[in-house]
Amino acid sequence: MLDYKHSNLPTLLKQLADARHRQLLLVTGRQAWCYQQSEQLLTQSSDCLVLSNNQLLSQAIWPDHLHQILGQEFDHLIYDGFSGILPNKIAAAAGTVKAGGLFVLLLPELSELEHWIDSAIQRWSSEGYTPTHSYFLNRWRQLWQRQPAWQISEKHESSLPKNYHPSGPTTCGIEAQQHVLSRITSALINNHTPILLSADRGRGKSALLGLLAAKLPEQPFVICSRHFHALHSCFAMRANTLNQPVKHNSKTLANLSYLAPDALLQQAPSLDSNTILLIDEAATLPVHFLIQVAQLGFRCVFSSTLVGYEGNGRGYTLRFKRHLATHYPKHLDFTLTSPIRYASNDPLEQQIRRLFALECKIKPPSSSYQYSMRAITQAELATNNTLLEQVFSLLVLAHYQTSVDDLRQLLDAPDLYLYGAFCDDQLVAICLAVLEGGMPDPLAQDIINGKRRPAGHLMSQQLATTYGDRHFVSAHHARIIRIAVHPDMQRRGIGSQLLSAVENSLPRHISAVGTSFGLTTELLTFWHQQGYQPLKIGFKQDKASGEYALIALKPRKEPISASYQALFRQGFVYQLRTTYQHLDTSTVTAVLATLQSQQVSSEQLSYLHFLSQSTPNEQQICPFLWQLVTLQPILVKSLTNISSELIIRLVLQQHATQVVQQMLGLSGKKALVIKLREALQQVYEYFRH
Template sequence: MITIGDPVLSDPISALRQLHQMAKRGNVRVPVFIRGDRDFSFRLVSAVPGISVVTDDSSVFDEATFPRLKWNDAKQLLGQEIGSLALDVREHIDVEKLCAISGCIRGGELLFFLVNNEEEPLSGFRQRFIDFSSHANAAMFCQSGLFWLPKASISDTENVVQRETTLGQDTAIDAIERVLLGHRRRPALLVADRGRGKSSAMGLAAAKIMQTAKKRLIVTSPTVANVDILLQHAASVGGISREGKYGLKSDNGSELVFVAPDALLLNRPECDLLLVDEAAAIPLPMLDACLERYSRVVFSTTEHGYEGTGRSFSIRFRQLLDERTKGWKEVRLKQPIRWSENDLLEQWLFDTFLFDAEPNSAIANEETNLRFIAQHELLNDESLLRQVFALLVSAHYQTSPNDLVQLLDGRNQSLITAFKGETLVGVALAQQEGGFDKDLAKAVVAGKRRVKGHLLAQSLATHTGIIDPLLTPLLRITRIAVLDKVRHCGIGRSLLVAMECLARENNIATIGTSYGVNSELFQFWSSLAYLPVRLGVSRDAASGTYSLQMAKALSTTECWLSNANTLFGLNFTLQLHEQYKAMNPYLIAQLLYRIPCIETPCLLAKKQVSLFAEGILGYDLVTGSLWRWFVHWLSLNNAFFNQDRACTALIERVVKRRSWQDVARDCNYQGRKETESAIRLWVSEQLANEKELE
């Protein structure tokens, strides 16, 4: 066990080499800051053998001296295992790439950060980053001759015999086998931080299964690159060889093939076991479909790290497993395989980028108090920063280190918090946008200009052709999060009311938001009088939801909002059978309620619908009239909350124009005849209700 003391003046190169040797004996990685000019940085980096450099500066770190990558190409390192690495962060810090490629460094190596000799941070995030050079796990070498090595202890593991697999991997392999051999519909969920070997465990388990009996296994993941390690470990077992680029085959005829998630759900190939790697990067509806269509499934996900999920995914996916299956098993892999458990770099990354920040669960039984928090308060209070960031992450489907950068550096940003005692229970984050001059606004609408940081205002203007959102100030709610234990207690509503008051005080006439829409969230925002103004036509790659923009006028003079809402209504009804075929029918009904510009069906159309309901006319003869009547009915009735099966079938067939076969299957009817009969009866009941109200 070695512990190094306080800052000293000595030969930095000798000390650096000593640190490298200690890291190798302890099989740990160490973060090292180098503060100095180019020549000083070059001399120190040169003292470490086999080092690679990521920099855009070719004046000193040329490719002939070091393996060098530009920052734009840094992600080429992903999937590799590399030695020591130097990151040039003198000009800027690409936080996402920094965190991503740090996981490629093997135990016993160093991660250097090259910073300026006289660092004068221009942003809050950079100031905090430089401050973490004093972290107990970090080393610092200054051109002045002053340096310090980590205060944290490094255990000597040089003589420790390494197992081929960790105990956690063994448990995971057993759990995967039980999914195949045990009761149906008992999936397993493998959860781990980076470097714990969950992908290799899945590969070894797959190989073991393939050797035992003739089986067909499918692995799916957002990209085929994600499953390289899984395939490599499976192929390393005797009797298993590569079959094409994305598959394996064993001597007994077993096979393991990669199938992309969209192709998996479209073609529904048969298999004995489905492996889903990096599940958090796959939309939740697609994971739900996997559970529905495959009876033996293993999921794996990274919970912390640069690719780590927001806690929203973790919570929602576990809820989905509870609803869909009984007896599903979670396996956590804790022991790292590429470095020792006391790895200095890993804990430094966790602390610096708040990977493991968790909301405080101890809630006082006190009144809720709202507080405005300035960015400098977050920088000066690490505990407060951790609470705020943890709560924001808990409500978000996915997160990245860049979210921390935005929180600390975002311009024109407002943060309102809700506390019960000392516990943070709610957060609302907003950004001021708009306020352009007319010439700039016209250039943006014409597609000639794009201004950073005005996402909602520019999106509304460019997609509707209405210039006003750019000319007047607009406040965009970027995040709102409430601690799970106190949700549905009015805290989120109180935060938004406070944010609206703040906007009025600053003469901002419109407040808006953009989010991945689902039924619960739409109900929340609608209840606060926010109107839908634009709906994205593509689903988010992570959450599987469509992005909905909503806004609320805080002044009677804001007329552009009504025009945008009208345009939304004009387009939405006709987009449903093309762009929104995958949308939940219940959500469609909610979006159509009180939608503007829905024409009342004429008497002739209503007569045709009546004849259909009486069984006199068939569906194919009244399609247009039935569509007109039904869309108008949905715009007037907020009565779909019982999610009636026949009403759902009507939305799927009439509004989304799906085939009778698909509608019958998804709504649990026996073919077209039963489906049409149920629709006819439901329409008859609604027409009778309309007569009673006349």
């Protein structure tokens, strides 16, 4: 198939096919030589996907989005490492290789990886930084030194085995899939308790959802996922049961329809009460969204990949399952363990997991309540695989969109600060920060003018373009990327102490520390308690989480300009009537509690006293309460729940009177005015004290 160095490769491929296994093959050497070997492979295969941005390779494509290759299958796949090492793309591509196939990875000689810089590293670099090495690739070199892979080398002897023998039993999961399908079908017919379906990639989980809709053709099914294109196998299986071709862009097929996460919550009241909800890749969605879905009252199946490149937050397996155990103790939990598209103990699957630390599992901490904190370097992570897996497992646990691209960022991003908390030798918490800013004035001005958007410096650039102040990009800042604490160690102040340790370790020239996160009451309260002041809230909700991104800043030198705080306060209160009109009242209250207050005039206090002693109507109360709240936003937090909700919904978000009456369960206009007067009286008492 290729040259004399690997004349036994055809024999190995036949043995690989007999075992229904797939294998990673490294082709290493000069770029031109690697391309020559690839061309020979292409002449022997009629079904080979070539991922490269170099047109010297025949049939080469370099898709920008993973959905362009997901759902397809190929006899072999060639990935051109000289085009850049993109972990998400490699992991996704590996899933398209058929049983008996090769994943061919083109690289320089392994001995050169310690100093080789691939083009993709720029994605994890920032403006003004020139990478000189890659800890990520150096880790690969060390892994292959410890566990040699199939390799064809230009300079060295090839390391192909004489024969291929499976390392363990090879089984197929079709029978297990059908068994789980029957049990889930029966459960949906007989009860309404939530159902969990978990599996690693390649186990036929998404296809099972399509078969489930076919098993109950009289029932309407709505399937929800972060990305419609990820549901190809589900719709393909449903189409197959109908003997119909797959229409790739159609979001409805017989009794199966697709809704995006945000659309599902919005349209839930209008769905047929017999609808069954299928939540695919549930681990990539926020836990609070999953809880909302479970509370809708429909029969639900929450399906998820627990190991994969898609983003596999273990918050799903820990926090969501904990919620179900408390509120739905009779919920059912099914797992598919055996692959279908290839046999068990597949070498390629094991190699991909090892290369991208996908085998990392969160372990319970020791019973000790004592812990120590220290800095962790990227060089240490590159050589200490156990520590790297502990760090990555906590990051996966902390955020629902963590992917293998984040593993490369962890190892190769410049100016990264890491601090960890340890119980004995086990990591139980991690805090990551990255340096931003420090840009020259001409570039800073170009950013303000919208002419440049240099790589990195995300927080600094957003603040600069929001307030028109180039100081945000010319000054030096640090941005907290992530804080992750083991669930069994939370509520002990570890996160706050880690944050303080990182803040204290930063260079003296850092003028402020900031962070960006999805706006929730809990997160905002935490960051505000640590001294972080909100300065920007995004205008668009994340399609998966439904959350608005918030940027908060904590100055180390000069305080935040009072004018910027006033602009943020005024902008937020104004946007409550439009953009944030449907933001929940607890989150609105949390934001208001962080805002700077202004003095209320003696005339306003006199008018408040007058209203409190009379029987004012809605038209008198609402505009005046709006004045007071915009001056002293924190007062809302001091009111009773119904009063604060009434002021937020009616006065700030300006919902129609009839809508507010329904929201608060009030019998009519008279009851609403009574509650308004009670709220006014509480505001009066607030200012009296």
